[in-house]
Amino acid sequence: MKKAERIGGNVASYVDDRTGAAKWLRKNLTKVFPDHWSFMLGEIVLYSFVILLLSGTFLTFWFDPSQREVVYEGSYEPLQDIKMSAAYASALHISFDVRGGLLMRQIHHWSALLFMAGMIAHLMRVFFTGAFRKPREANWLIGVGLVTLGIVEGFLGYSLPDDLLSGTGVRIAEAIIQALPVVGSYLAFFAFGGAFPGEAFIPRIYTVHVLLLPAAFLALITIHLMLVWYQKHTQYPGPGRTEKNVVGYPLMPIYMAKAGGFFFIVFGVTALLGALASINPIWLYGPYNPGQVSAGSQPDFYMGWLDGLVRMFPPLESYVLGYTISWNILIPGLIIPGILFTLMALYPFIESWMTGDKSEHHLLDRPRNNPNRTAIGAMSLSFVLVTLINGGNDLLATHFDLTINQIMWFSRIGVIVIPPLVFVITKRICLSLQRADREKVLHGRETGRLVMLPHGEFVEIHEELTPAEKFTLTQHLQPKALVVPDTDANGVKNPQGIKGKIRARFSQAHVEQIPAPTESEAKALGSGHH
Amino acid sequence: MNSGIKKISRYRRHRFAGPALLIVALITLGTTFQVASAVPSSSEKEIAPKSTLIEEGKRIFNFGCSTCHGLNLEGSGIAPSLIGVGGASVDFQVGTGRMPMADMSQQAMRKEPVYTEEETAALAAYVASLAPGPAVINEAQITYERDGNTAEGGELFRTNCAMCHNFAGQGGALTQGKYAPTVMGVDVKHIYEAMITGPQSMPVFSDKTITPAEKLSIIKWIKAAENEPNLGGASLGRVGPVTEGLLVWTLGLGLLIGIAVWLTVKAK
Numbered sequence: 001m002k003k004a005e006r007i008g009g010n011v012a013s014y015v016d017d018r019t020g021a022a023k024w025l026r027k028n029l030t031k032v033f034p035d036h037w038s039f040m041l042g043e044i045v046l047y048s049f050v051i052l053l054l055s056g057t058f059l060t061f062w063f064d065p066s067q068r069e070v071v072y073e074g075s076y077e078p079l080q081d082i083k084m085s086a087a088y089a090s091a092l093h094i095s096f097d098v099r100g101g102l103l104m105r106q107i108h109h110w111s112a113l114l115f116m117a118g119m120i121a122h123l124m125r126v127f128f129t130g131a132f133r134k135p136r137e138a139n140w141l142i143g144v145g146l147v148t149l150g151i152v153e154g155f156l157g158y159s160l161p162d163d164l165l166s167g168t169g170v171r172i173a174e175a176i177i178q179a180l181p182v183v184g185s186y187l188a189f190f191a192f193g194g195a196f197p198g199e200a201f202i203p204r205i206y207t208v209h210v211l212l213l214p215a216a217f218l219a220l221i222t223i224h225l226m227l228v229w230y231q232k233h234t235q236y237p238g239p240g241r242t243e244k245n246v247v248g249y250p251l252m253p254i255y256m257a258k259a260g261g262f263f264f265i266v267f268g269v270t271a272l273l274g275a276l277a278s279i280n281p282i283w284l285y286g287p288y289n290p291g292q293v294s295a296g297s298q299p300d301f302y303m304g305w306l307d308g309l310v311r312m313f314p315p316l317e318s319y320v321l322g323y324t325i326s327w328n329i330l331i332p333g334l335i336i337p338g339i340l341f342t343l344m345a346l347y348p349f350i351e352s353w354m355t356g357d358k359s360e361h362h363l364l365d366r367p368r369n370n371p372n373r374t375a376i377g378a379m380s381l382s383f384v385l386v387t388l389i390n391g392g393n394d395l396l397a398t399h400f401d402l403t404i405n406q407i408m409w410f411s412r413i414g415v416i417v418i419p420p421l422v423f424v425i426t427k428r429i430c431l432s433l434q435r436a437d438r439e440k441v442l443h444g445r446e447t448g449r450l451v452m453l454p455h456g457e458f459v460e461i462h463e464e465l466t467p468a469e470k471f472t473l474t475q476h477l478q479p480k481a482l483v484v485p486d487t488d489a490n491g492v493k494n495p496q497g498i499k500g501k502i503r504a505r506f507s508q509a510h511v512e513q514i515p516a517p518t519e520s521e522a523k524a525l526g527s528g529h530h
Numbered sequence: 531m532n533s534g535i536k537k538i539s540r541y542r543r544h545r546f547a548g549p550a551l552l553i554v555a556l557i558t559l560g561t562t563f564q565v566a567s568a569v570p571s572s573s574e575k576e577i578a579p580k581s582t583l584i585e586e587g588k589r590i591f592n593f594g595c596s597t598c599h600g601l602n603l604e605g606s607g608i609a610p611s612l613i614g615v616g617g618a619s620v621d622f623q624v625g626t627g628r629m630p631m632a633d634m635s636q637q638a639m640r641k642e643p644v645y646t647e648e649e650t651a652a653l654a655a656y657v658a659s660l661a662p663g664p665a666v667i668n669e670a671q672i673t674y675e676r677d678g679n680t681a682e683g684g685e686l687f688r689t690n691c692a693m694c695h696n697f698a699g700q701g702g703a704l705t706q707g708k709y710a711p712t713v714m715g716v717d718v719k720h721i722y723e724a725m726i727t728g729p730q731s732m733p734v735f736s737d738k739t740i741t742p743a744e745k746l747s748i749i750k751w752i753k754a755a756e757n758e759p760n761l762g763g764a765s766l767g768r769v770g771p772v773t774e775g776l777l778v779w780t781l782g783l784g785l786l787i788g789i790a791v792w793l794t795v796k797a798k
Contacts, residue, residue, distance in 0.1 A: 035794050036794055037787065037790040037791040037793070037794045038790075039794075040790035040793065040794065041787070041790070042788075044783070044786050044790075077680060077754075078681055078683075078684050078751065078754050078755070078758070079684065080679045080680075080681045081681055082681050082684070082685060087683055096761075102761070102762060106763070110778065110782065113774065113775065113778040113782065114778055114782050114783065114786075115780065116784060117778050117779055117783045118786075121783060121787075164692075164697060165697070165771075166690060166771065257794055262789070262790070262793060265786070265789050266786060269782065269785050269786055269789075273777070273778075273781070273782055275762045275763060276763045276764060277762075277763045277766060277774075277777060278760055278761070278762030278763045278764060278766060279762065279763050279766075279774050280771070280774070281761070281762055281765075281768070283761070284697055284698045284768060285697050286684060286685070286688045286697065286754070289688070289689070290550055291689060292688045292689050292692060292693075293692070293693050294688070294692040294693065294696055294697035294702075294770075295692065295693055295694050295695060295696040295697075295701070295702025295710065296696050296700075296702050296703075296769055296770055296772075297770065298770045298771045298772050299771060300771045300774070300775060301771065301772075301774075301775030301778070301779070304771075304772070304775065317679070340567070392772045393701075393703070393770055394702055394703040395770075395772050397703035397707070398701060398702060398703045398709050399710070401707075402707070403703075403705070403706050403707035404703050404704075404705055404706075404707075405705060405706055405707075418567075444617075458669075511720075
């Protein structure tokens with residue numbers, strides 16, 4: 001028994017003497033997790049959530065979620081005697097008249113951004129390594145749900161202080177609700193309890209922001225982690241790692257220490273940002289007033305791509321049976337994001353359908369070894385990136401001496417042209433990296449040492465890889481394309497119809513890769529002549 | 531004298547004669563241009579008495595502005611007429627260095643003024659003498675510190691100015707490369723003149739739209755914003771969430787990923 005396991009056992013027996021849970025505890029405390037930096041992205045998100053709960057609770061002690069009008073009499077001079085909502089006044093009170101209030105507000109907002117950024121980074125890791133494959137499709141769906149809720153929760157938090165910027169955001173949200181054909185205006189009246197802005201919206205979203213969504217997060221995160229626990233963590237391929245084991249360190253004490261330490265590091269970095277960098281300086285924005293708007297009003301980054309889509313869409317509108325349909329908001333604000341998130345949620349099932357792969361996977365793919373998936377991911381990212389760039393078009397224009405019109409046309413064309421290009425380029429890069437791996441396995445690593453042979457020939461010494469390295473570079477699966485028969489047993493032509501043909505085409509694209517060197521190929525070159 | 535020339539001519543085939551001659555020629559050429567180009571500015575300073583302010587303004591105008599704005603301020607295809615723009619407009623455009631323009635791009639930008647204060651005053655006096663318009667504002671008239679109200683100025687700024695100049699007066703983009711410049715670090719008289727003359731894409735805020743007292747409040751708020759310390763730490767440009775998002779992805783997540791790599795690095 002390893003020392004680490006013994007310590008785990010000791011803790012277990014201490015608790016067992018008092019609760020009789022030894023067997024269960026011992027099993028779980030010595031549970032092994034693989035070690036890789038990219039497995040800690042999810043932890044950043046989890047810890048940010050804890051920080052959000054703590055700092056958010058602090059803020060609720062003073063925040064007054066009410067749109068009743070008050071006159072400001074706090075200590076921020078430039079807003080003295082201005083009429084504003086109680087929500088904004090109390091947010092100013094937290095910032096200037098509560099000890100540590102501004103720091104807590106800034107920590108809360110920075111950790112919200114880290115929460116979202118970490119989630120997106122974690123999602124990219126899971127996607128590009130194929131960690132969503134069977135049996136983890138359900139956890140992928142929960143993850144997509146968490147990202148969606150995170151965007152909503154972040155937006156509500158951004159709206160709560162009722163400053164000029166948040167009010168502008170709420171106004172856009174109202175416009176998106178109104179863009180729903182037929183029911184839009186009724187829904188908007190329902191959400192705002194009357195005409196915009198009304199007095200109902202902030203109290204309502206406050207309840208959702210501090211009660212409903214955090215509870216939903218707590219539930220989903222718990223299930224997410226329980227599934228990781230139960231299904232065991234995936235691992236990167238390497239010698240000794242199989243689909244049936246997990247190579248790593250036990251939870252107690254290694255991961256208890258690592259994860260515990262990492263929590264404090266995340267808290268520390270968030271506090272550092274909160275202390276050193278201003279975020280959402282609501283006192284500069286001023287109170288919300290529907291008659292005002294600021295140049296360069298932007299949402300937080302996780303909404304920026306949606307804003308960019310709305311900004312680039314051409315002004316289209318139809319008038320049908322007495323109803324106005326604002327395509328310019330409906331399509332970029334609801335339809336495109338809806339399609340994107342649906343495709344993202346369904347991707348594990350789409351890939352499994354394309355490849356016909358129904359087996360379990362606990363070993364991760366190196367992104368290059370699945371060129372098609374990596375290219376799809378890069379393509380989607382490039383789409384979002386172009387829209388995100390357009391979301392900041394006004395700032396890009398002023399800071400880089402461009403014109404908004406140029407940026408808008410770049411994005412309008414780019415959002416259609418760039419993703420396919422990125423797909424092709426990424427796929428070619430992946431295949432080239434595979435070729436490089438193949439070269440490395442067969443001919444060794446280039447050392448840069450040139451040697452002159454007795455007969456005058458110059459050769460570069462190639463250093464042979466270790467067997468472990470060779471294994472890692474050649475272990476990946478070499479899937480075959482699905483065979484869709486032209487005629488079935490009864491002579492019926494094309495039995496699966498057009499669906500079968502499409503599937504065969506997708507499958508062919510998906511399995512395209514450079515064959516990994518076989519043992520005999522390696523042996524043939526094994527003499528190491530160069 | 532004759533022997534002197536002879537003495538020099540003895541060296542005319544010397545191997546350094548060519549280069550030496552070239553250097554002498556270059557120096558002569560350079561000095562000539564220097565003197566020639568210095569002529570106008572030295573002659574401008576000679577005529578300075580106040581009684582001839584308008585005349586001096588006319589001279590400077592004809593010399594520096596009439597190419598585009600016309601000899602009688604009538605304007606041309608590339609520049610607007612200046613009839614009736616008033617001294618305030620000249621003082622703003624020339625005093626902030628926007629005129630003369632550096633190039634014919636989207637809009638005149640603020641730069642080091644080309645003309646001195648006296649020359650600017652002369653130009654303004656000349657333009658104002660031909661047709662009535664808003665007069666140059668005297669710095670002493672702008673008693674914003676005494677008569678302005680910061681909070682009210684903030685409300686007025688957010689209602690009338692922030693949509694182009696941003697909530698903190700940092701400036702913003704307009705269409706086709708035009709922009710609303712930052713209002714930070716601008717002389718109070720220039721802010722006032724901009725409001726009454728509406729330069730470039732800016733609308734005119736007449737005394738009926740925004741009363742003189744309200745203008746003083748706006749100026750007071752702008753100066754308060756300019757001098758306000760960054761209460762929450764590094765300001766990140768006071769341009770809203772874009773720079774915040776940039777920082778969280780680079781410094782925030784970047785630092786945490788760096789630490790994660792360090793935590794999981796294999797012991798060697």
